[in-house]
Amino acid sequence: MPTAVILMNLGTPEEPTAPAVRQFLREFLGDPRVVEIPRPLWMAILHGFVLPFRPKRIAPAYEEIWNRGLDGEPVEGSPIHYYTRRQVELLQARLADNRPDITVDYAMTYGKPGLDSTVARLRREGFDSFLILPLYPQYSATTTGAIYDQVARIYRTNRDIPDISVVRDYYRHSLYIRALANSVREHWETHGAAEKLLLSFHGIPKANVRKGDPYETQCRETARHLAAELGLPDDRWQVCFQSRFGKAEWLQPYTDKTLEAWGREGLASVDVICPAFASDCLETIEEIAEENRANFQRAGGGEYRYIPALNARPDHIDALAAIIEEKIPLAC
Numbered sequence: 056m057p058t059a060v061i062l063m064n065l066g067t068p069e070e071p072t073a074p075a076v077r078q079f080l081r082e083f084l085g086d087p088r089v090v091e092i093p094r095p096l097w098m099a100i101l102h103g104f105v106l107p108f109r110p111k112r113i114a115p116a117y118e119e120i121w122n123r124g125l126d127g128e129p130v131e132g133s134p135i136h137y138y139t140r141r142q143v144e145l146l147q148a149r150l151a152d153n154r155p156d157i158t159v160d161y162a163m164t165y166g167k168p169g170l171d172s173t174v175a176r177l178r179r180e181g182f183d184s185f186l187i188l189p190l191y192p193q194y195s196a197t198t199t200g201a202i203y204d205q206v207a208r209i210y211r212t213n214r215d216i217p218d219i220s221v222v223r224d225y226y227r228h229s230l231y232i233r234a235l236a237n238s239v240r241e242h243w244e245t246h247g248a249a250e251k252l253l254l255s256f257h258g259i260p261k262a263n264v265r266k267g268d269p270y271e272t273q274c275r276e277t278a279r280h281l282a283a284e285l286g287l288p289d290d291r292w293q294v295c296f297q298s299r300f301g302k303a304e305w306l307q308p309y310t311d312k313t314l315e316a317w318g319r320e321g322l323a324s325v326d327v328i329c330p331a332f333a334s335d336c337l338e339t340i341e342e343i344a345e346e347n348r349a350n351f352q353r354a355g356g357g358e359y360r361y362i363p364a365l366n367a368r369p370d371h372i373d374a375l376a377a378i379i380e381e382k383i384p385l386a387c
């Protein structure tokens with residue numbers, strides 16, 4: 056049976072302007088999976104304090120990365136959108152020979168194109184079987200959980216329900232770990248290995264983990280597998296969590312505080328990798344490759360090198376293809 060694979064990523068504003076960022080944040084931060092503060096209180100905060108101010112502050116950061124990836128690499132539009140589309144093209148080409156039964160497409164959890172409209176279009180094209188591959192190696196209710204909600208909405212609003220399955224996580228898939236390890240080794244071959252490897256994962260509130268979100272465990276396991284694959288001793292690497300939002304306590308140690316402390320201690324060099332991001336985006340390019348570099352060096356640190364996300368690397372495409380083929384066995 057022909058199956059449509061839908062890669063899903065977080066999403067991004069339509070353009071790098073305050074109104075477009077506001078529209079994106081309204082949808083994203085309005086999702087109860089993302090912010091679990093009681094609804095009436097959060098709606099008052101979101102509409103009274105966040106949406107009037109944050110878009111104006113964040114739009115210039117989007118402007119910085121728009122049409123430019125890492126080190127000014129030319130990309131079209133927002134990097135997360137660009138790399139997700141590249142992954143679709145490369146996966147389709149990679150699967151073309153062996154798996155003509157599989158078509159690859161994409162959707163964003165927030166912003167465009169949405170899952171509803173992508174599934175509706177593919178159904179008009181004749182697909183009734185779907186595999187959704189969230190580009191989040193580590194499951195969190197705040198990301199992958201939100202995608203399950205959108206699938207549930209499709210079930211709820213269709214009479215003739217399509218067959219949809221979702222890849223819950225792939226944080227310990229051997230080809231994902233191998234692709235991460237290859238990217239670090241290649242980086243070391245070019246630049247030499249830094250004193251420390253910092254593995255920076257997107258954070259979530261600590262309370263979410265206390266209530267049962269397995270994200271932290273999966274991040275720490277990813278890190279252990281990667282360090283083992285690299286043969287890196289425990290004193291050479293550290294897990295941290297970035298992109299804290301709001302006043303509540305998030306997973307620790309925080310990436311920015313750790314880098315500032317290492318800078319103050321005079322660390323001569325650090326390599327930084329972000330294994331939770333399948334594609335470079337605002338949070339890796341602007342926050343990690345630029346802002347945290349400046350903070351580390353201002354505090355007294357030495358060389359700071361960001362190792363790009365797996366993006367369009369052939370070994371990343373191989374890993375995604377293997378995950379898909381394991382979920383959609385060839386019909387005999």
Ligand SMILES: C=CC1=C(C)c2cc3[nH]c(cc4nc(cc5[nH]c(cc1n2)c(C)c5CCC(=O)O)C(CCC(=O)O)=C4C)c(C)c3C=C
Pocket residue numbers: 065066067068084089090109113133135191195197198257258259260270298300331332335336337338
């Ligand atoms: C407010 C709560 C947030 C949670 C929880 C959260 C979890 C989370 N996010 C990602 C991946 C990405 N987040 C990105 C941007 C982003 N994230 C938040 C907030 C939370 N994220 C905000 C408000 C923003 C927008 C930028 C800003 O205003 O600071 C992005 C980048 C999107 C882009 O356009 O490039 C990604 C990717 C993960 C993996 C995760 C939990 C595991």
Ligand SMILES: [Fe+2]
Pocket residue numbers: 257298
């Ligand atoms: Fe986020």
Ligand SMILES: [Fe+2]
Pocket residue numbers: 298337338342
């Ligand atoms: Fe950020």
